[in-house]
Amino acid sequence: AEIEYSIVDGDGSDVFDIITDKNTQEGIITVKKQLDFENKMLYTLRVEATNSHLDPRFLQLGPFKDTAVVKISVEDIDEPPMFSRPSYLIEVDEDAKEGSIIGEVVAQDPDITKNAIKYSVDRHTDLDRIFNIYSGNGSLFISKPLDREETPWHNITVIATEINNPKQSSQIPVFIRILDINDHAPEFAKYYETFVCENAKAGQLIQTVSAVDKDEPPRGHKFFFELVPEFAVHPNFSIVDNKDNTAGIMTRRNGYSRSKMSTYLLPVIIFDNDYPIQSSTGTLTIRVCACDSRGNMQSCNAEALLLPAGLSTGALIAILLCIIILLVLVVLFAALKRQRKKEPLIISKDDVRDNIVTYNDEGGGEEDTQAFDIGTLRNPEAREESKMRRDVIPETIFQIRRTAPLWENIDVQDFIHRRLKENDSDPAAPPYDSLATYAYEGNDSIANSLSSLESLTTDGNQDYDYLSDWGPRFKKLADMYGGEDSD
Numbered sequence: 361a362e363i364e365y366s367i368v369d370g371d372g373s374d375v376f377d378i379i380t381d382k383n384t385q386e387g388i389i390t391v392k393k394q395l396d397f398e399n400k401m402l403y404t405l406r407v408e409a410t411n412s413h414l415d416p417r418f419l420q421l422g423p424f425k426d427t428a429v430v431k432i433s434v435e436d437i438d439e440p441p442m443f444s445r446p447s448y449l450i451e452v453d454e455d456a457k458e459g460s461i462i463g464e465v466v467a468q469d470p471d472i473t474k475n476a477i478k479y480s481v482d483r484h485t486d487l488d489r490i491f492n493i494y495s496g497n498g499s500l501f502i503s504k505p506l507d508r509e510e511t512p513w514h515n516i517t518v519i520a521t522e523i524n525n526p527k528q529s530s531q532i533p534v535f536i537r538i539l540d541i542n543d544h545a546p547e548f549a550k551y552y553e554t555f556v557c558e559n560a561k562a563g564q565l566i567q568t569v570s571a572v573d574k575d576e577p578p579r580g581h582k583f584f585f586e587l588v589p590e591f592a593v594h595p596n597f598s599i600v601d602n603k604d605n606t607a608g609i610m611t612r613r614n615g616y617s618r619s620k621m622s623t624y625l626l627p628v629i630i631f632d633n634d635y636p637i638q639s640s641t642g643t644l645t646i647r648v649c650a651c652d653s654r655g656n657m658q659s660c661n662a663e664a665l666l667l668p669a670g671l672s673t674g675a676l677i678a679i680l681l682c683i684i685i686l687l688v689l690v691v692l693f694a695a696l697k698r699q700r701k702k703e704p705l706i707i708s709k710d711d712v713r714d715n716i717v718t719y720n721d722e723g724g725g726e727e728d729t730q731a732f733d734i735g736t737l738r739n740p741e742a743r744e745e746s747k748m749r750r751d752v753i754p755e756t757i758f759q760i761r762r763t764a765p766l767w768e769n770i771d772v773q774d775f776i777h778r779r780l781k782e783n784d785s786d787p788a789a790p791p792y793d794s795l796a797t798y799a800y801e802g803n804d805s806i807a808n809s810l811s812s813l814e815s816l817t818t819d820g821n822q823d824y825d826y827l828s829d830w831g832p833r834f835k836k837l838a839d840m841y842g843g844e845d846s847d
Contacts, residue, residue, distance in 0.1 A: 362412045363387075372403030372432060395434050398470055403432040440528040441467040441477050441520040448518075448534045450500065454508040454541045462491075465498040465532060467520035475522045482517035482531065491516055491536070500534070508538040509574045542634035544574040546583050548642040555660065556597075557651035558618060560611050567609040567644065568602075571630045575638075581605060582633040587626070588641060597626050597646065609644065618648045618660075 365378045365387035375393045380386070387407060410425040443465060450463035469475040479498040481491060490504045491514065498518070514536040521529040554567040571583045585607035586592075587599055596616075600608045609626065624646040631639045649660035824841035827834045 364410045364412045366408050366410070368406050368408045368427065370403065370405035370430075372405050375403065376405060376432065378407060389430065389432070397434045397436040398472065401434050401436075403434070405430040405432065436472060438522075438525060438528055439470050440530040441522060442470050443467045443520065443530065443532045445532070447532065449537070450534060451537045451539055452502070452506065453539045454506050454543065456502055456506060458502050458504065461499050461501045462536070463500045463534075465493075465500070465518050465520075465534065467498065467530065467532070469522060469528075475524045475528075477520050478523055480519045480521070482519055485515065485517045490514065493518060506538050508540045509544065512538050512540075514538070540576050542575050542577065542632065542636060542638055545638035545640035546571040546573040546581075546630045546632050547640050548572075548630070552644055553647075554609065554644050555647040555649045555657055556611060556616055556624075557655055557657070558616050558648060559651065560614070560616060560655075562611055562614050564611045565608050566597075566611060566646070568606055569609065569628070569644070570606045573632055573638075575632075575634065577632075577634045584631040584633070586629050586631075588629055591627060594626070596624060599626075599628060609646075616648045618650070622648050622660075624648070 363380060363385045365380050367373050367376065367378055375391065375395070377390045377392050378387050379390065381388055387409065389405075389407075406427055407430050408425060408427045414424055444467070448463065448465055452462040456462065465479065467477050467479070469477060477498075478495045479493050480495060481493050483489070488504065490502065490506070491500055492503045493500050498520075500518075516534050516536065517531050518534050519529055519531050549570045549572045552567055552569060556566050560566070569585070571585075573581055573583070583605045585599055585601045587594060594612065596612055598610045598612050600610055602608060607628070626644040626646055627641050628644060629639055629641050631637060647660050649657045651657055824838065827838035827841065830838075
């Protein structure tokens with residue numbers, strides 16, 4: 361049999377519904393609306409079950425349906441805190457003092473336990489830490505001065521958290537509007553380049569000025585213009601307030617001379633109408649120029665042209681950047697040029713150069729027996745084996761050369777030449793850094809000693825007659841010593 365279920369009565373007919381399970385023919389109760397344990401904890405339903413397909417043969421047996429009472433109990437769960445509003449809008453004056461309270465947010469635990477709540481400000485929405493909140497009661501206060509001209513609105517987020525269960529928390533947006541106060545003075549809307557013609561007439565309009573103010577009064581701006589008290593009666597110019605936040609600069613006499621005065625300075629006071637009243641003084645620079653008959657400027661004094669001319673901060677920065685870029689380019693060009701001129705230490709792998717080591721040492725002469733052996737010169741017939749030098753320790757042990765045997769009774773000069781030739785042709789001869797010089801003075805002389813020192817050893821007179829036999833070169837000496845001493 362197919363059974364159809366329905367809710368026929370009860371206080372939860374608008375909150376619950378019932379359907380039939382096609383497989384088991386059981387009634388399934390579903391929820392149609394959000395349940396709230398704190399508002400209603402128990403619901404009573406009257407459910408009716410009816411046989412949807414009746415057999416006509418059994419109609420007289422009575423109604424084929426039945427009813428039952430169903431009671432539904434709602435269980436409590438821990439819910440996050442709930443704020444009293446979906447959002448908060450707070451207005452605060454721009455001149456509010458630090459620490460002053462600007463508003464309050466309220467949240468509570470919807471559970472029966474009514475856990476205590478603590479409040480905090482999400483610092484991601486208040487990086488400058490301008491606002492703070494008392495954690496116990498949700499009162500917002502100011503931590504830093506406010507500036508409406510810089511930031512007119514602040515959008516922060518307040519977090520409410522259960523103290524017993526920190527996982528249960530909720531957030532609420534708070535919009536803070538900064539109300540303007542009159543704390544800025546009006547000033548000229550721009551820099552005015554004003555000139556007056558030399559042929560100007562009295563009462564002629566030469567410039568119209570206007571003003572701006574950073575403040576935003578609720579009734580709009582209203583500015584007033586006048587000359588400073590010291591120049592209230594200016595002999596050359598006057599100012600006329602147009603009553604529409606502008607003023608006109610008028611001439612007060614006929615004709616102006618550049619040779620006498622090329623530039624005039626006219627101080628003007630600008631007031632606003634808000635409370636407290638703010639004012640500032642701006643100075644107009646008026647140049648005297650030559651004009652045509654229509655009043656068009658043709659030329660001005662050089663001093664008057666240069667006086668108001670000024671470079672803005674952006675222009676100065678641009679000029680400095682250009683100068684820095686030029687200096688960098690010059691330095692880079694010089695570095696590249698120097699790098700091109702510099703030759704590499706080794707041009708290629710094949711370019712291998714010798715290192716020359718110079719020792720400025722001087723030999724010790726014949727008495728230096730460590731440098732060489734003079735005995736070879738004194739005894740040419742002696743046969744000498746090649747020896748390593750005794751005064752220098754070579755880095756590499758060279759193989760000892762075997763010299764060819766010398767002939768008997770060889771001349772010393774020929775011996776030296778042969779030794780020199782052997783050393784020049786020997787590839788294993790080390791290039792020592794000391795120089796040994798051998799000198800050969802020839803064979804013995806047949807002449808006896810000419811020293812007069814030996815004359816003291818003889819008692820008698822010396823015989824110098826043999827000097828005459830030596831030839832005409834010794835004739836003078838034979839005449840001096842050869843003859844007998846005359847009485």
